Amino acid sequence: MTPTTAPPAAVTPARRGSRAGGRARDFAGRFLSRNDGRLGLLILVVFGLLAAFPDVFVGKLETATTATGQSLQPPGGGYLFGTDELGRDVLNMTVHGARISMTIGLMATLITVLLGAVVGIVAGYVGGKTDTVLMRISDFFLVLPTIVLAIILAPVILDIVGADAELFGIRATMIVIVVVIGLTSWATTARVIRSQVLSIKMRMFVDRARVVGSGPGRIMRRHVLPNVINLIVAQAVLTFAVAVFTETTLAFIGLGDPFAPSWGEILNSAQGAGAPGLGAWWYIAPPAICVVLVVLAFTLVGNALDDILNPRSGARR
Numbered sequence: 001m002t003p004t005t006a007p008p009a010a011v012t013p014a015r016r017g018s019r020a021g022g023r024a025r026d027f028a029g030r031f032l033s034r035n036d037g038r039l040g041l042l043i044l045v046v047f048g049l050l051a052a053f054p055d056v057f058v059g060k061l062e063t064a065t066t067a068t069g070q071s072l073q074p075p076g077g078g079y080l081f082g083t084d085e086l087g088r089d090v091l092n093m094t095v096h097g098a099r100i101s102m103t104i105g106l107m108a109t110l111i112t113v114l115l116g117a118v119v120g121i122v123a124g125y126v127g128g129k130t131d132t133v134l135m136r137i138s139d140f141f142l143v144l145p146t147i148v149l150a151i152i153l154a155p156v157i158l159d160i161v162g163a164d165a166e167l168f169g170i171r172a173t174m175i176v177i178v179v180v181i182g183l184t185s186w187a188t189t190a191r192v193i194r195s196q197v198l199s200i201k202m203r204m205f206v207d208r209a210r211v212v213g214s215g216p217g218r219i220m221r222r223h224v225l226p227n228v229i230n231l232i233v234a235q236a237v238l239t240f241a242v243a244v245f246t247e248t249t250l251a252f253i254g255l256g257d258p259f260a261p262s263w264g265e266i267l268n269s270a271q272g273a274g275a276p277g278l279g280a281w282w283y284i285a286p287p288a289i290c291v292v293l294v295v296l297a298f299t300l301v302g303n304a305l306d307d308i309l310n311p312r313s314g315a316r317r
Helices: 013-032 035-052 054-058 090-126 128-143 146-161 172-200 204-211 216-255 263-272 281-309 311-316
Strands: none
Touching: 013 035, 013 281, 035 054, 035 090, 035 281, 054 090, 090 128, 090 172, 090 216, 090 263, 090 281, 128 172, 146 172, 146 216, 172 216, 204 216, 216 263, 216 281, 263 281
């Protein structure tokens, strides 16, 4: 008699969940074993808490009518970071500015990654004239520096929609900044994802999907997208850093919302009050240091994620 082999055991949802949990623990262990990952994550947790609960840490946002300090009062006397020209606590403004800057950065990153991922996947998979047209458009955005393009677009769009307009209770100025950053930053993401899709579409599992009758839309959605999620995540983290820096730059040159004290808007107010010439360093340093720390943190986390999720990129560096 020939021995019979037992059929393979079915993969139950519990076993599937156990495997997923094991992969998550392995990923977390590899990420936390890196010094750059730990440092970047720690900084982001601190700023994330400040952005989420500013009232808990420093109370309500001070305004010109609720300020109690003297004009440009140095640190001390109950004001850890001193005051601005209106007597407002700079620490209070800086902590509340974290919510504005990081919210704008998050919204702009979502637009950037969504647009870049769609363009990259479609261009890489469809190819031909579609690929050529989409990549020529992305080349245009890559050639022009993001900051320069944003400076050109922001006032134009503001003139069209009106600076006092609102959408869902959000002032048009903030929405325009988000849209401008998103529209000027997607090209790099699209290029990176397209290069990966060009390799994925030549693999056997994509050929099998075509053979069984799957259309291009289904293949891109069910087979290509899951294989570029790693790249999308890493690009999103790095894009967040660029978005925060771009928002700060636009607000600093006067294109921000004066009623939303982001870090860039605080720096703009300090410049307008003559803080550099008056030696009021405490008015400038806190928001500037916050911008540097957040951009550094996202860069560290993004590089760590890129090395873990895409080992070949780390080998090239």
